[in-house]
Amino acid sequence: MKKLFAALAVATALTATPGLAQDDTVRIALLHGLSGSPLEAYSKQTHTGFELGLEYATDGTMEVKGRKIELIVKDTQFKPDVARALLAEAYGDDDALIAVGDTSSGVALSMLPVAEEYEKILLVEPAVADGLTGPDSNRYVFKTSRNSSMDMQAQALALNPDENLYVATLAQDYAFGRDGVSAFKAALDGTGAHLVAEEYVPQQTTDFTATIERLTAALKDQPGRKVIMIYVAGIDAMTPLAGAGLDRYDIELSTGGNILPALVAYKQVPGMEGAIYYYYEAPDNPVNDWLVEQHQERFGSPPDFFTAGGMASAMAIVTALEKAEEWDTETLVATMEGMTFDTPKGQMTFRPEDHQALQSMYHFKIKVEDGVDWAVPELVREIKAEEMDIPVGRNNQE
Incomplete structure (x- = not known):
């Protein structure tokens, strides 16, 4: 299997960093x-955050225990076959101790067997799907990014569900959307709320006309509070839905937070609540x-959604390297299981059972402020990790 991955790497590693450290x-x-x-755009934010995280965690030295950190950057092109080959190259030819990736949940899922084959750590950031720490995962996979269950449990808490709530969902037709x-x-x-329809669209959908008609038909005659819950990435579903005149049926919109450019569209729905x-x-x-x-000082803008995630993953790695007596994989795995580390969101902890980092989420209400280009997800309250019952994916302790 390693020979196969190595052969693919030779054919597809177009952006590998030349030379070895x-x-x-x-x-x-x-x-x-x-x-x-x-x-x-998510990947670039993650990269920026990762470098800032290394800087912060090492007090600017970019060293751990006297050893310089070399960052090897590779472009997976959002293609599973390319990602697998480049990960094999990173573990093999580049002798990377730890790898971090990918942005797409589907691509990240394809990378999991490579980490197991090479018996080296893969830290998943920023991909979200629950399956990344599920039954098809393995003991070498850790995850600093939140998962779909965190998104959705926080989203449900923000909606305050009861028997009066009727919801239809709109999501993309791949691992991220379906897991969500x-x-x-x-x-x-157990809340009494009613899920009346599920709509799935291709990843890069631009025409939502038929989808909106089906969602409206499913909700408009329901007797209680009616909400369309949107769970998409990389596309603007807010604008067509906000412009569809759903208020004539008393249908509300709700969704999770997003990067700042995407939050511009949220200006169309002041008062909307969700979780970020x-x-x-x-x-x-x-x-x-x-x-x-x-x-703000370096880039003239505040850090964005995935910048924080990139920083969290870097701080997790530096914490593990500082704590581990040796830097072999088995010692690092033992060190990271149950490890608590600082991040821009506060402390996170790798759950020993499946290596998912448990963390807070934030209930928000959209506010439109003069002089701010995007809608502001004003904080209602922090949703602590212990408030969410996140299912254990794969039990690595068995």
Whole structure:
């Protein structure tokens, strides 16, 4: 199997960093789609956050225990075959100690067997699907990004569901969307709320006309509070839905947070409530203060949604390297299981059973402010990790 992955790497590794590091460095591979998808903006934010995280966690030295950190960056092009080949190359030819990626849940899922084959750690960031720490995962996979269950349990809490709530969902037809809706249904279970329709669209859909008609038909005659819950990435579903005149049927919209450019469309729905993974004004801790200050100073803008995730993954790695007595995979796995580490969102902890990082989410209400280009997801309250019953994916302790 390793020979197969290596052969694929030779054919597809178009963006590999040339040359190998010296023995006094520790190599970390960052594999993300940097071309070929609207999601590449997420990858670039993650990359920026990762470098800032390394800087913060090492006090600017970019060293751990006297060894320089070498970052190897590879473009997966959002293609599973390319991602598998580049990960094999990172573990093999580049001798990376740890790899981080991918942006797409579907691509990240395809990478899991490579980590198991090479017996090296893959830290998933920022892909979201629950399946990344599920039955098809393995003991070498850790995940700093939130998962679909966190998104949806927080979203359900923000909607305050009861028997008066009727919901229809709109999601993309791949791992991210389907895992999200599955988690949302689980979050509503036992609340009395009614899920009346599920709509799935291709990943890069632009025409929502027929979809909106079906969602409207499913909800308009329901007797209680009526909500369309949107769970998409990389496309604007808010604008067509907000412009569809749904208010004549008393149909509301709700969705999770997003990157700042996507939040511009949220100006059309002031007062909308939902849950968000990160907005730079929500967390109150020294790490986030530093991130906001430095990002504003260096880039002229606040840090965005995935910048925080990239920083969290880097801080997790540095924490593990500092704590581990040795840097072999088995020692690192043992060190990281149950490990608590600082991030811009506050502390996260890798759950020993499936290596998912447990973390807070934020209930927001959309506010439109003069002089702000995007809609502001004003903080209603922090939803602590212990408030959410996140299903265990794969039990790595068995």
